[in-house]
Amino acid sequence: QVQLQQWGEGLLKPSETLSLTCAVYGGSFRSYYWSWIRQPPGKGLEWIGEINYSGSTDYNSALKSRVTISVDTSKNQVFLRLNSVTAADTAVYYCARFLTMVRGVDPYFDSWGQGTLVTVSS
Amino acid sequence: QSVLTQPPSVSGAPGQRVTISCAGSSSNFASGYDVHWYQQLPGTAPKLLIFGNTNRPSGVPDRFSGSRSGTSASLAITGLRTEDEADYYCQSYDSSLSDYVFGTGTKVTVL
Numbered sequence: 001q002v003q004l005q006q007w008g009e010g011l012l013k014p015s016e017t018l019s020l021t022c023a024v025y026g027g028s029f030r031s032y033y034w035s036w037i038r039q040p041p042g043k044g045l046e047w048i049g050e051i052n053y054s055g056s057t058d059y060n061s062a063l064k065s066r067v068t069i070s071v072d073t074s075k076n077q078v079f080l081r082l083n084s085v086t087a088a089d090t091a092v093y094y095c096a097r098f099l100t101m102v103r104g105v106d107p108y109f110d111s112w113g114q115g116t117l118v119t120v121s122s
Numbered sequence: 123q124s125v126l127t128q129p130p131s132v133s134g135a136p137g138q139r140v141t142i143s144c145a146g147s148s149s150n151f152a153s154g155y156d157v158h159w160y161q162q163l164p165g166t167a168p169k170l171l172i173f174g175n176t177n178r179p180s181g182v183p184d185r186f187s188g189s190r191s192g193t194s195a196s197l198a199i200t201g202l203r204t205e206d207e208a209d210y211y212c213q214s215y216d217s218s219l220s221d222y223v224f225g226t227g228t229k230v231t232v233l
Contacts, residue, residue, distance in 0.1 A: 044124060045160075045168065045211055045224040060221050094167055105174035106156040106215055107222065112167040 002027035004113035006095050008080075012120045018082040022095030022113055029053060029076040033098040035109060036069060036080045038091040046091075050098050051078060085120045092117050125150065125216050126225035133231040134202045142228045144195040144212035150223070155215045157195035159188055162209040171210070172197065204232045 008020035022034065036048040049059035051069045059067050068081040078095055093116050096109040127145040134140040144157060151157065156175050160168040170179050172188035175195070187198045195214075199206055212225035 044227045045213075047222040047224065061219060062221075099173075102174070105177070106158075108156075108158040108170065108173045108213065109160070109168075110170050110173070110179065112169070115167050 002097060002111050004095050004097065004111060006093075006113040006116050008093075008116050008118070010117055010119060012085050012118065014086050014120060014122055015084055016120075018080070018085050018089065018093075018118055018120075020080040020093055020095075020116055020118070022078040022080075024076040024078070024097075027097075029073065031101075033100050033107070034069075034071070034078040035096045035098040036078075037094045037096055037109070038089075039094070039115075040088075040091040048080065048082075048093075085118075087120050090118065090120045124226045125219065125223050126212055126214060128210075128212060128225040128228045130226070131229045131231065133233055135233045136202055136204065138202050139198060139200045140202060140230060141199075142197045142210055142212075142230070144197070144225045146193050146195065146214065147216075148193065149218035150193075150214045150216045151190055151195060152193045153217055155217070157188065157190045158213045159186075159197045160211045160213065162211065164208070168211065199230070202232055206230055207232050 003025040006022040030053040033050045033052045035050040049069045051057045066083045070079045095113040097111040099110050100107040132140050159172040161171045162168040175190040185201045210228050216223045
C-alpha cells in the first residue's frame with residue numbers, strides 16, 4: 001500500500017519561490033509517474049505536472065514557465081518548485097501517483113498525499 | 123476555466139439515485155479519451171472513485187457507476203447515503219490543451 005507524505009513552507013510573500021517535497025513509502029517508486037495537483041480555497045482541481053523516475057516531465061501549459069518538478073530516486077522523493085508566486089497561487093497542493101500504464105486506460109491519479117496549504121500574502 | 127463542465131450541485135434523499143454530468147468536447151471525450159471520477163470528502167484529499175469510464179477500484183461500493191458517450195460522461199450514485207455527501211470531480215485529457223484536466227466539481231447533498 002503506497003503512502004504519500006508531503007511537506008513544505010506554508011506561507012510565502014509575492015515573488016518568492018514555492019518549494020514542496022513529497023515522500024513515497026511502499027510500492028515501486030520507479031514503476032510510476034508522480035504528479036502535483038493544486039486546489040485554490042473553495043475551488044476545483046488543477047493539474048500542475050508529472051515526472052517519472054528518470055526525470056522525464058510534462059507540465060500544465062499555463063504554468064510551464066514557472067514550474068519545475070524533480071525527483072530524488074535514492075530517497076523516493078518528488079519535488080515541486082513554483083517561481084514568482086502571487087496570491088493566485090494560494091492553494092492546497094497535492095502530490096499523487098499517476099498511473100500511466102494500465103492496459104487500455106488513459107492515465108489517472110490513484111493515490112494522493114494529504115495536501116499542503118500554501119498561502120501567498122504580503 | 124475548465125473544459126469539463128459539471129453542475130455545481132445535486133441533491134437527493136437517502137436511498138435515492140442521483141447522477142452527475144460532465145460535459146466535454148471534441149478534444150477530450152469525443153476524441154476517445156477516458157473519464158475518471160474522484161470523491162473529495164470535506165477537508166480531505168480526493169479519492170479515486172471510477173477509472174477508465176466504468177471501472178471501480180477495489181473497495182468502492184457498486185452503488186457508484188460511471189459511463190461515457192459522445193462528448194459527455196456521467197457518474198451515478200444509487201442508494202444514496204449520508205456518507206456520500208462530498209464533492210465529485212471528473213477528469214480526462216484534452217488534446218487541444220495537451221493537458222490533463224478536471225471538471226468544475228459537483229457538491230452532492232443528502233437531504
